[in-house]
Amino acid sequence: MARKRRGWGGDPPATDDEAAQRIVAAAVELIAETGAAITIADVAESLGVIRQTVYRYFPTADELMRAAAIASVDGFLDRLAVHVRGIHDPADAMTEGFLFTLEAVATTPHLGIVLSAPNAAAGPRHVASALAQDFGMRMITRFDVDWAGFGYDDAALRDLVEFTLRTMLSFFVAPNDPSRSPEELRRFLRRWLGSAILAQRADDLTR
Numbered sequence: 001m002a003r004k005r006r007g008w009g010g011d012p013p014a015t016d017d018e019a020a021q022r023i024v025a026a027a028v029e030l031i032a033e034t035g036a037a038i039t040i041a042d043v044a045e046s047l048g049v050i051r052q053t054v055y056r057y058f059p060t061a062d063e064l065m066r067a068a069a070i071a072s073v074d075g076f077l078d079r080l081a082v083h084v085r086g087i088h089d090p091a092d093a094m095t096e097g098f099l100f101t102l103e104a105v106a107t108t109p110h111l112g113i114v115l116s117a118p119n120a121a122a123g124p125r126h127v128a129s130a131l132a133q134d135f136g137m138r139m140i141t142r143f144d145v146d147w148a149g150f151g152y153d154d155a156a157l158r159d160l161v162e163f164t165l166r167t168m169l170s171f172f173v174a175p176n177d178p179s180r181s182p183e184e185l186r187r188f189l190r191r192w193l194g195s196a197i198l199a200q201r202a203d204d205l206t207r
Helices: 016-034 040-047 051-057 061-084 090-105 109-116 124-128 130-140 154-173 182-205
Strands: none
Touching: 016 040, 016 051, 016 061, 016 109, 040 051, 040 061, 061 090, 061 109, 061 130, 090 109, 090 130, 090 154, 090 182, 109 130, 109 154, 130 154, 154 182
16 A cells, blocks of 8 residues: 655644645745756646646736746845846946846846746746736836836836836747857947837837
8 A cells, every 4th residue: 555645744734825835935946956847747746736726826927927036036136136226327227137137147047037938838938927017017117217207107018018028038048159258248238228118218209
């Protein structure tokens, strides 16, 4: 007779909130270990519970990935805010934020998943998913930029986030040529991405 496994490591959560937190923590740990999106079954197995237990708190893998992503990238957002602090020009701020994020993706599996695919079945098209765009909005609203002063309302900011995410995807698919120095890449992004960002103010003034 097979030995019955001990759910929750023999220490069941006392409340629903604790259960949800432990499920999210398990998901975060698994993503860190594998560097890839995970499934409900993966998390259930790591906790020693059945899948239905996880489904009780997270009905879909997308919801669990969203919770895990949010729980794991807050530290990145804090570091990003420090990195761009004091940069008031939107083109400079976005260029530095873009470069900082590209470097962070290489060492933070959770971040890459948020920006590319929220679940294992998703493809590159999900770089513009609601999760990725919400995360992008959380990023740029931490910048020391007077977005309204440069002609950006909420809708324009969301367009900017989508444009930036799609640009970033190109670097995921075809990474920067190693022969191009970081400073050359910075100038490249500042020229082309920056020009698009600053064009919003001119467009706003001509309306």
